[in-house]
Amino acid sequence: MSRAKARAVERSITAGSDFLHLAIADAPPGGRADWLAGRLRQAIADGRVPVGGRLPATRVLAADLGVSRGVVTEAYQRLTEEGHVAGRGRAGTVVVAAPAAVVTSAPTPAAAPVPAALFPPAPGSDIFDAVRTAPAKIDLTPGVPDLAAFPRAEWLRAERTVLRHLVAADFGYGDPCGTPALRRAVAAWLARSRGIVVDPAEVIIVAGVSQALGLLAQALGLAGIDRVAVEDPGSLGVRQHLNNWRVETPPIAVDEAGLRVDELAASGFPAVMLTPAHQFPTGVVLNGDRRRQLVDWARAGGLIIEDDYDAEHRYDRPPVPALRGLLPEQVCYTGSVSKLLAPALRVGWLLVPSRHRAAVVAAKRNADLGNAALPQLVLAELMTSGALERHLRLLRRRHIRRRDTMIEAVRRHLPGATVHGAAAGLHLVITLDDALVDTDLAAAALARGVKVQPLSWHCQRPYRPGLVLGYAANTASTLEEGIATIAAALGDLR
Numbered sequence: 001m002s003r004a005k006a007r008a009v010e011r012s013i014t015a016g017s018d019f020l021h022l023a024i025a026d027a028p029p030g031g032r033a034d035w036l037a038g039r040l041r042q043a044i045a046d047g048r049v050p051v052g053g054r055l056p057a058t059r060v061l062a063a064d065l066g067v068s069r070g071v072v073t074e075a076y077q078r079l080t081e082e083g084h085v086a087g088r089g090r091a092g093t094v095v096v097a098a099p100a101a102v103v104t105s106a107p108t109p110a111a112a113p114v115p116a117a118l119f120p121p122a123p124g125s126d127i128f129d130a131v132r133t134a135p136a137k138i139d140l141t142p143g144v145p146d147l148a149a150f151p152r153a154e155w156l157r158a159e160r161t162v163l164r165h166l167v168a169a170d171f172g173y174g175d176p177c178g179t180p181a182l183r184r185a186v187a188a189w190l191a192r193s194r195g196i197v198v199d200p201a202e203v204i205i206v207a208g209v210s211q212a213l214g215l216l217a218q219a220l221g222l223a224g225i226d227r228v229a230v231e232d233p234g235s236l237g238v239r240q241h242l243n244n245w246r247v248e249t250p251p252i253a254v255d256e257a258g259l260r261v262d263e264l265a266a267s268g269f270p271a272v273m274l275t276p277a278h279q280f281p282t283g284v285v286l287n288g289d290r291r292r293q294l295v296d297w298a299r300a301g302g303l304i305i306e307d308d309y310d311a312e313h314r315y316d317r318p319p320v321p322a323l324r325g326l327l328p329e330q331v332c333y334t335g336s337v338s339k340l341l342a343p344a345l346r347v348g349w350l351l352v353p354s355r356h357r358a359a360v361v362a363a364k365r366n367a368d369l370g371n372a373a374l375p376q377l378v379l380a381e382l383m384t385s386g387a388l389e390r391h392l393r394l395l396r397r398r399h400i401r402r403r404d405t406m407i408e409a410v411r412r413h414l415p416g417a418t419v420h421g422a423a424a425g426l427h428l429v430i431t432l433d434d435a436l437v438d439t440d441l442a443a444a445a446l447a448r449g450v451k452v453q454p455l456s457w458h459c460q461r462p463y464r465p466g467l468v469l470g471y472a473a474n475t476a477s478t479l480e481e482g483i484a485t486i487a488a489a490l491g492d493l494r
Helices: 003-011 032-045 058-065 069-081 127-133 152-165 180-194 208-222 236-244 261-267 288-299 354-368 373-385 387-413 438-447 476-493
Strands: 085-087 093-095 204-206 229-232 251-255 271-274 303-307 331-336 348-351 418-420 427-431 466-470
Touching: 032 069, 058 069, 069 085, 152 373, 152 387, 180 204, 180 373, 204 208, 204 354, 208 236, 208 303, 208 331, 208 348, 208 354, 229 236, 251 261, 261 288, 288 303, 373 387, 387 427, 387 476, 438 466, 438 476, 466 476
Parallel strands: 229 251, 229 271, 271 303, 303 331
Antiparallel strands: 085 093, 204 348, 331 348, 418 427, 427 466
């Protein structure tokens, strides 16, 4: 046998009665597809079916188990939607990603923080690192996309295309503002998806929105701006980033129509940062009247920092144009692929008014001489080839199903909760009884194995207690279990 054939045999999973020792008698009545999907998911997670391995043909496994082919097809479809397997035509159904590891045993007391200690009323600058590393069976942290859905095959294909055309000089130092290819791709993406017409030369490629905020803080400091008003409720992480650069972040209230522009105008603050397309965390959209008021405020000399948070992830409403398209000289605009592809890429973009551009570019140069070029070029290929838009369409369908599952689970298990922000994004907010302390509920949920964020973390002023719950990175069954566990934790507190 040739080596190539031997490798092919090694990578193939043998079909037949021995495959994973599956016994259909173990399946519950009426739940065979669920049972089979669960067994296959576990086998992928523990390595019995490795990434790159092939599953048996649906008709072969169906015949072996003595079930209809539809049962096996449905199980395979669920794994496909979760991003664990993919159809490869004649090559069959191939495993492309393993589920995230699940912590099944409790850590030792010396190694793990007490859950209550992770949820202080006034969290410090290291709070997100501490919560991120805390073990949990189910993670409902907001702002996390479906990492299992990362388009590995498309990324590899784009990478090969890029490498075929690179010349030696392309591996040297480049423009700190980013590669020309990605800046062109981002300009085209913003024009067709966000209504922003911008010259590619104006696009600055950054290491995510967090770096964009640091660069802006430095540039605005040189211009004498050391106070940037923020939404309340609003992102704790944003406040921490700005505060780290010695920028004050006074609160401006958010209601069902978005930022209270009348309060902003009365405050006298020179700049404001907001998420108008999908406000974090409440999910409201800045309505038409407020947008007009904000534009008038900016034209009178105010500066807007527009974080286009979750703008691409909309389900039940039409797209809202970016403010940057209306006032390019009064709006600093930032976005990233962290919610489209993965935070690990650390790629985003920043547009700034011409008067601040030189200071921002200098800060970027001093920070890192520019982002790594190869990931930029691969991302540019995904954008220009249409692969990123195809991926986004797939994600939207999946997110709608998961969102609906979470809403229905909240309705059943937490009937006293009110759901907010369902029309777009990757998370929901639920508000609860005013007598509840939401940090206590978050601690109780973590003690039961479910990780969430208390809404009070994202509030500078008193607000209704609640939780911020991410749904994009979890399967329907996991979301159901997570909400049921939160309900049980709530019962512990009553």
